[in-house]
Amino acid sequence: xxxxxxxxxVRVIAWKDITTERRSKAGFNSVAALAVxxxxxxxxxxxxxxQALRDAAAGAVWLAALFAGVLAxxxxxxxxxxxxxxxxxxxxxGSRWTILAGKLLANALFVGLMLAIVVIVGVTLxxxxxxxxxxxxxxxxxxGAVGLVVLGTFYAAMSSRTRAREVLLPLLLFPMLVPVLLxxxxxxxxxxxxxxxxxxxxxxxxxxxxxxxxxxxxxLAFEHVIEA
Amino acid sequence: MNAxxxxxxxxxxxxxxxxxxxxxxxxxxxxxxxxxxxxxGANGSGKTTFxxxxxxxxxxxxxAARVYGHDVTRAADDVRRHVGFLAHTAGLYDDLTALExxxxxxxxxxxxxxxxxxxxxxxxxxxxxxxxxxxxxxxxQRRLALARLMLMHPRLLLLDEPYAxxxxxxxxxxxxxxxxxxxxxxxxxxxxxxxxxxxxxxxRVLTLVDGRIAAEGDGPAANAPTAxxxxxxxxxxxx
Amino acid sequence: xxxxxxxxxxxxxxxxxxxxxxxxVALIAAQVHAVLTSPADRDMGHLQKxxxxxxxxxxxxxxxxxxxxxxxxxxMWRGQEKDDLLAAAAAEVGATFNGLxxxxxxxxxxPAWGAWWVWDPRVTTTLVLFMIFVxxxxxxxxxxxxxxxxxxxxxxxxxxxxxxxxxYMSVRWWRTxxxxxxxxSTMDSAYVxxxxxxxxxxxxxxxxxxxxxxxxxxxxRATELIADAAALGGT
Numbered sequence: 001x002x003x004x005x006x007x008x009x010v011r012v013i014a015w016k017d018i019t020t021e022r023r024s025k026a027g028f029n030s031v032a033a034l035a036v037x038x039x040x041x042x043x044x045x046x047x048x049x050x051q052a053l054r055d056a057a058a059g060a061v062w063l064a065a066l067f068a069g070v071l072a073x074x075x076x077x078x079x080x081x082x083x084x085x086x087x088x089x090x091x092x093x094g095s096r097w098t099i100l101a102g103k104l105l106a107n108a109l110f111v112g113l114m115l116a117i118v119v120i121v122g123v124t125l126x127x128x129x130x131x132x133x134x135x136x137x138x139x140x141x142x143x144g145a146v147g148l149v150v151l152g153t154f155y156a157a158m159s160s161r162t163r164a165r166e167v168l169l170p171l172l173l174f175p176m177l178v179p180v181l182l183x184x185x186x187x188x189x190x191x192x193x194x195x196x197x198x199x200x201x202x203x204x205x206x207x208x209x210x211x212x213x214x215x216x217x218x219x220l221a222f223e224h225v226i227e228a
Numbered sequence: 229m230n231a232x233x234x235x236x237x238x239x240x241x242x243x244x245x246x247x248x249x250x251x252x253x254x255x256x257x258x259x260x261x262x263x264x265x266x267x268x269g270a271n272g273s274g275k276t277t278f279x280x281x282x283x284x285x286x287x288x289x290x291x292a293a294r295v296y297g298h299d300v301t302r303a304a305d306d307v308r309r310h311v312g313f314l315a316h317t318a319g320l321y322d323d324l325t326a327l328e329x330x331x332x333x334x335x336x337x338x339x340x341x342x343x344x345x346x347x348x349x350x351x352x353x354x355x356x357x358x359x360x361x362x363x364x365x366x367x368x369q370r371r372l373a374l375a376r377l378m379l380m381h382p383r384l385l386l387l388d389e390p391y392a393x394x395x396x397x398x399x400x401x402x403x404x405x406x407x408x409x410x411x412x413x414x415x416x417x418x419x420x421x422x423x424x425x426x427x428x429x430x431x432r433v434l435t436l437v438d439g440r441i442a443a444e445g446d447g448p449a450a451n452a453p454t455a456x457x458x459x460x461x462x463x464x465x466x467x
Numbered sequence: 468x469x470x471x472x473x474x475x476x477x478x479x480x481x482x483x484x485x486x487x488x489x490x491x492v493a494l495i496a497a498q499v500h501a502v503l504t505s506p507a508d509r510d511m512g513h514l515q516k517x518x519x520x521x522x523x524x525x526x527x528x529x530x531x532x533x534x535x536x537x538x539x540x541x542x543m544w545r546g547q548e549k550d551d552l553l554a555a556a557a558a559e560v561g562a563t564f565n566g567l568x569x570x571x572x573x574x575x576x577x578p579a580w581g582a583w584w585v586w587d588p589r590v591t592t593t594l595v596l597f598m599i600f601v602x603x604x605x606x607x608x609x610x611x612x613x614x615x616x617x618x619x620x621x622x623x624x625x626x627x628x629x630x631x632x633x634x635y636m637s638v639r640w641w642r643t644x645x646x647x648x649x650x651x652s653t654m655d656s657a658y659v660x661x662x663x664x665x666x667x668x669x670x671x672x673x674x675x676x677x678x679x680x681x682x683x684x685x686x687x688r689a690t691e692l693i694a695d696a697a698a699l700g701g702t
Contacts, residue, residue, distance in 0.1 A: 007337055012335035020323040023360070084317030086374070087285055092336040151626075158619045162609045169393040171605055172623060175598035176630055181635035186641055202640060210633055217629065221622045224543055245695065247611055287614065289695070 001202055006098050013102025018109060020079060028110060035068035035118045043125050050127050055227050057126035058188035062181055065111070065118050066148065070170055072110055073152035076103055077160035092227065100153065102221040104215075107149045115145055128192060136200060137191045143207035144184035147214065152178050154218040183207045234297040235413035236261050236384050237282060243290035243439075244277055251277040253439035254291065264406060264416045264429050271438035275419040276316065278436070279386045282417070283313035288316075296383055312382025312409075314390055318369035322362040326353055326372050329361060333376045351375045351401055367391035374405060385409050385416035389426040399425045483678055488669035497668040501661030514578055519661055521571035523669040524564050525593065531561030531673055532596065536628035537602075539621040548688070551617035554624055555607060556680035560673055562600045568593055587641040595634045599627040613688070 021027055044061035047053045080086040089099060119141070123130065131137065150174055159169040187203030190196075237259035244252040251274040257267050267275050280286040282293055284304040292299060298306040320329050330344045348354050351371040361369065370393050377385075390402050406416050406429055420426060422434065435443040501519045538554035541547075572590060573583045584590070603623050611618040 008338070009336055012332060015637070016321065016324065016332050019328070020321055023323040079321070083322060083323055084315060084319040087313070087315050087317075088319045088333070089336075090285060091283060091308055091311070091313055092333075093305050094336075155623075158606070158623075162606075164605075164609050168602075168605060168609055172602040175595050175602060176626065178595050179630070179633045180636040182641045185346075199640070206637060206640070213629065213633070214626070217626060221543065221625070222424075222617045225622050227618070243695075248691075248694070250695070 006095055008103065009092075009094065009098040010101040013099060014105035014109075016086065017079070017103060017106035021106070021110065027072070028113070031068050031072045031110075032114050032117050035064045035073065035114055036121050038064040038067055039118060039121055039125060053126040054128055055189075056191075057122055057128045058192060059185045060126065061115075061118050061122040062144070062185050064122075065115050065145075066174075066177065066181065068118075069111055069148055069152055070173065072114070073107065073149075073173075074158035074160050074165055074169055076107055076153060077156050081160060086222065094226060096223045096226055097219045100157070100219060101155050106147060107153050108145060109198070111145050111149050112142070114220075115141060129195060131192055133191050133195060133200075136204070137188060140184060140187045140191065140200065140204055140207065143204060143211055144180055144187075146211045147180035147184075147207060148177065150211065150214050150218055154214075154222065154225070157222070179206065179210055185208070233304040234294070236263070236418060237293070237295055238243055238291040239278075239282065239291070241291040242278065242281055242288045242293055244274075244286060244288050248387055251439055252288070255439070256291075257434065257441065257443055258346070259384075259415045261413050261415050263431050264410055264418065266423060266426060266430040266433040267417060267419045267436060268421075268423065268433055269442075273436040275436050276388055279313065279388055279417065279419055281311060282384075283311055283319070283386050284308055285313070304374055311379040311384045312380050312384070313386045314370075314373055314388060316388045316392070318366075318373040318374075320361045320369055320372060322365075323360060325358050325360050327357045327365075329372060330376055330379065334380050337379055339379060347375045347378065348372075350378075352397065356359055367395060370394055371398055372402065374402065376419065378405060382409065383412075383414040385414065385418075386419045387416060389419055389421060391420075392424075394425075403429055403459055472692070483675070483682075486671075487675045487679070490668065490675045493671055494665075494668040496662075497664040500659075501665055505658055505661050514575070515658070517571055517575045518658070521568060522662055523576055524568045524571060526666050527669045527673045528564040528568050528593075528596075529562055530670065531557045531564060531677070532600070532628055532631070534677070535561060535600075535624045539624035539628070542617060542621040543625070548613070548617060549685075550685040551621060552688070553677070553681050555620065556684060558600055558603055558620075558624060559680050560676045562597065562604060563676075564669075564673065565593065565597045565600065569597060586642060588635055588642055591638045591652045592631065592635040595638075596627070596653040598633060599630065603627060681688045 040062055042056070042064065043053065044059065046056045077086075080089060090096075122128065152169075155169055155172045155176075156165075159165045159172065162168055181204045183203040187200050187207075190200045190203070235258050237257060239255060239257045241254040242252050243250065243254050243258055247385065251272075253274075255274070255278055257265075257278075269275050277286065281288050282295060282300060282422075284300050284307050287301050292301070294300070295307045296310050298310070300307050321332070324332065326348060327344060330347060331341045334341045334344060345354065345357060348357050351374055353371055353375065356364070356368070359429065361372065364372065370390075385406060387402075387406075390406075391399050394402060403426070409416060418426060418430070420433075423430070432444065434441050437443075498519060502516050505519075506517065534557035535554050538550045538557065542550040542554060544550050569590075572593070576585060576590075603620060606623055607616055607620050610619060
């Protein structure tokens, strides 16, 4: 019974976030545009030699997604804070982790869409040939995105309520995401070059472990964080 | 169920500060079921802070408060089941329609999303049910927040300047809601800047000065017997 | 407010001053002993002696962050302000030793590895850990409400500590899978005693520092509470 209640709240919060974001549009579009801009700038920094671009493609794509994603995570709580909607949200009786879970679902969708755009642009700009193992690559991207979204959303719940949210979120988040970035970048790179060393599997396992650890940890700790 | 028989609000020496500034310096206050109490005072006297402590949004730095027997810090979730808090800001989602805002609240409360149109109709917003809240005036937002509040079936209303931005019809709706909750055995605590719109509603008025309760008197009933005498009588009858 | 009386009762004692003096004497003695007894290293000469500061600093840094982890979890569990203040004190001391570890490592690394910086797993993890706890301390300075600060930093502290092994593993794989040789530093037994005595001396220093920072934090809270009592006019 209780889990059914909780699941309904998770769904309705995700629905609310997606609907408001879809209607306001400005948010997602500018974040995606920023990601593409960063990607182009990486092209200037690393190109124009085709091989150099190809080698750096995975890193550029993930860093562009990271920098743009940070803005999306802060926005996710900004919407609640600007209109004062966080107060009624906190006054509904029942478990609070559902708020985080709902926002995780919505943010996962946004970041997934943004990654799709960034990858398409990246493949074109950095002259990457899509490997045969593209399903594994897709899985790796999904796992990396989950890691990014989980800690990004959790830390945004804190940073968005401080004076220095723009600088505090990256300061807290980026060091925590080192394993995600290393795994996502190295894993993508390996898969793009045919995974000769059979290392992609190790990176995927690392991401799975990271995601499990931090999805559980954030859901457990969220009640304390949002309450305070 | 000792909770059923106890006071709607029992606050003991509540103190709360922000940084080094004390907004509340020990406020004690009891509200019985069936009572409507007004809380007056100048800007910054701590009225809103007091409501927010009772609503569980803020924790007191000192003192304790119970709502229908549930402690606001230790049993916050039980308190939330009884309390309807109308904040100064409406707290609506601008990019959702009026109806969607209500549906969101209903789903969060685990209520069936049926009959939401009737709720909107009651606050006079049926016409704009499918319009986004972004275009709403402050008064319309307040009415919608009131409709959302009533979805909770609260037994204690905490209303922060409930009449702000409301027109005459809106004031009547607000008073009808307060009367309804009181007649059902609930209670209400109203933060007020001017007492006129609440004329006849209030059983007592307390004044906060600098985070302390300074004065207690009967409602404006005492000053304006013609307007309020029947209401007070009916309130007593309801009890 | 049962916490009040407890926090007001700021623990201070002369014993801790004596402990501090003892810790510093132990540190000086351990250093002198290690420098005098150890032979010059075959490759590094007397430069090797920086390890008597560098290695204990690294160990003590890990220990301090373990304290942060334990007391952050304990705060989330029991919600007592003392645990938060202790975690904060340990984080400050840990970050200091962490910075010391990095700088000393670089001074050692320049002649040993020919570069100020190498992307060695341990070195890199130490840097990431430093960044995590700089974030932790920044968060503390940006949040005014004591309870909110405590809750949030407990989460950040615990998550940071959980992340350390994952970071280490990821950097190690990142390195080894890319076939860059790492530089293992095997240790001659002649140096082991010096390292151990220094580690103990460093640990005493760490305990003393954490204790003093903790006392300071408690003192600050106590002055706030006294100011509170005055503001409330004895209610």
